[in-house]
Amino acid sequence: MQINHLLEENSIAGKFVAQLRDTEIQKDRMRFRRNIERLGEILGYELSKTLKFTSKNINTPLGNAEVQLPETQVALCSILRAGLPLHNGLLNYFDDAENSFISAYRHHPTNDENFEIVVEYLASPSLEGKTLILADPMLATGRSFVNVMKALEHMGKPKEIHLVAVIGAEEGIAHVAEEFPADTKLWIATIDKELNDRGYIVPGLGDAGDLCYGGKLQH
Numbered sequence: 001m002q003i004n005h006l007l008e009e010n011s012i013a014g015k016f017v018a019q020l021r022d023t024e025i026q027k028d029r030m031r032f033r034r035n036i037e038r039l040g041e042i043l044g045y046e047l048s049k050t051l052k053f054t055s056k057n058i059n060t061p062l063g064n065a066e067v068q069l070p071e072t073q074v075a076l077c078s079i080l081r082a083g084l085p086l087h088n089g090l091l092n093y094f095d096d097a098e099n100s101f102i103s104a105y106r107h108h109p110t111n112d113e114n115f116e117i118v119v120e121y122l123a124s125p126s127l128e129g130k131t132l133i134l135a136d137p138m139l140a141t142g143r144s145f146v147n148v149m150k151a152l153e154h155m156g157k158p159k160e161i162h163l164v165a166v167i168g169a170e171e172g173i174a175h176v177a178e179e180f181p182a183d184t185k186l187w188i189a190t191i192d193k194e195l196n197d198r199g200y201i202v203p204g205l206g207d208a209g210d211l212c213y214g215g216k217l218q219h
């Protein structure tokens with residue numbers, strides 16, 4: 001898997017990630033969601049440079065211009081809930097993309113740190129031959145990305161797969177790299193070293209879904 005690590009190089013994106021991590025600034029949910037959306041825009045822009053382009057002639061009011069346009073149809077698939085603002089950011093740029101939504105949540109069957117990933121909801125067009133962009137801001141253990149990919153298998157075989165995330169843990173990235181096709185590309189803003197015993201990224205930012213949309217009952 002090719003890993004494209006946005007904050008390997010300093011940019012204004014570092015400020016957006018800093019705000020996402022900051023417990024004080026996190027209290028502003030609208031800013032939290034918008035910062036994820038902004039990172040979706042930036043990561044989407046970066047990944048767009050690697051797509052195949054084809055030339056086309058278009059008419060301008062003053063003549064004829066040769067332009068370069070992406071060759072493949074993009075399908076954006078986001079993992080609910082926290083994937084929603086990232087999806088919006090990607091869709092701001094890939095505005096004619098097709099859209100898939102899939103849910104994945106952590107179910108704790110016992111009262112300890114063990115959990116399973118439950119994938120329940122899926123609405124997707126065919127992914128056959130498409131450029132699939134799979135988005136979730138958090139890549140912790142990597143199990144959500146992997147389970148979701150398995151659930152998408154019967155929707156058709158994408159031509160290429162791009163994963164987009166905001167914060168990842170080294171261990172989860174290694175798991176995803178093992179399970180996804182070797183030519184998958186990961187676009188990630190920043191990478192943290194550790195997971196705690198409940199599978200949360202440390203220092204990370206906390207629970208991205210709750211910070212976007214508020215708390216939920218455990219079940």
Ligand SMILES: O=P(O)(O)OC[C@H]1O[C@H](OP(=O)(O)OP(=O)(O)O)[C@H](O)[C@@H]1O
Binds near residue numbers: 079117142145199
């Ligand atoms: O890499 P993993 O270990 O699978 O963890 C990452 C997943 O955890 C979060 O979802 P969560 O289960 O909190 O659901 P939510 O987005 O609805 O809050 C996050 O949005 C990812 O989907």
Ligand SMILES: O=c1cc[nH]c(=O)[nH]1
Binds near residue numbers: 204
């Ligand atoms: O650190 C983490 C891990 C999983 N999900 C989150 O929202 N945050």
Ligand SMILES: [Mg+2]
Binds near residue numbers: 082208209
């Ligand atoms: Mg969550």
